[in-house]
Amino acid sequence: MARGLILDRDGTLVDFVRDPELGSVSPAFHPDHLRLLPGVVDGLRAFAAAGYLLAIATNQPDAAKGRIPVRAIARTNQALVALLGRHGIAIAGIECCLHHPEGGPGGDPALVRTCDGRKPGPGMLLRLVARLGLDPAASWLVGDTENDLGAARAAGLRCALVVPVRRCDICPLANRPPGAGAPDLVASRLDELAGVLLAEPPAPC
Ligand SMILES: [Mg+2]
Ligand SMILES: [Zn+2]
Incomplete structure (x- = not known):
């Protein structure tokens, strides 16, 4: 079985789209919006070189909420996989949940x-x-929110949070004491996470 690194998209791989004039923040919904976060390329290359299969799992509820068309979400996801590919990084699988329990106007x-x-x-x-034949105990979810942590726990994966310095909203989550649902690892960037995680001694058989 393979080791996998399943990555959240927004806030983990790519930055949100910020409009300073409107004060709005939204997920990228056009290929031109895609800005890889600092450390992503080097971090993913290091994980791939260490034998991890890379995948993406992303919540995209904005079509259910009437904000972004499904085709724009799909095109942006495809463009992200292509962008990473141009950096020599292969994404073995992508899952995108378009659902939302409440939806929104339109x-x-x-x-x-x-x-x-x-x-x-x-x-x-x-x-x-299942699809990639991953060993859950040797695989990680890497994300930036409580939802990512919850999903990792529910699926039996280990969880790392990448917490940029400016994201003070998630500091309490990252700094939770062990036993209170703390993530297994916290780093400020993906390359830093790779440095820490890949330096871990292998677990005894
Ligand atoms: Mg996120
Ligand atoms: Zn869904």
Whole structure:
């Protein structure tokens, strides 16, 4: 069985789209929006070189909420995989949950429902584990929110949070004491995470 690194998309691999004039923040919804976060390319290269299969699991509820068309989400996801590919990084699988329990004005009613794939549900992670033949005990979810942590726990994966210095909103999550649902590892960037995680001595057989 393979070791896997399942990555959240927004806030972990790519930055949010910020409009300082409007004060708005939204997930990237066009290929031109894609800005890889610092450390992502070097970090993913290091994990791939160490034998990890790389995958993406992303909640994208904005079509259900009537904010972004499904085709824009799909095109942006494809563009992200292609962008990483141009950096020599292969993504073995991608799962995207389009559902949202409440939806929003103008949202696609077919997408408004609960879904076990939507993080913190484990569905997307379990599908990737099955499809890619991953060993859950040797695989990690890397994310930036409580939902990512919950999904990792529910799927039986280890969890690392990448917490940029400016994201003070998630400091309490990252600094939780062990036993109170703390993540297994916290780093400020993906290359730093690779340095820490890949330096760990291998677990005894
Ligand atoms: Mg995120
Ligand atoms: Zn879903």
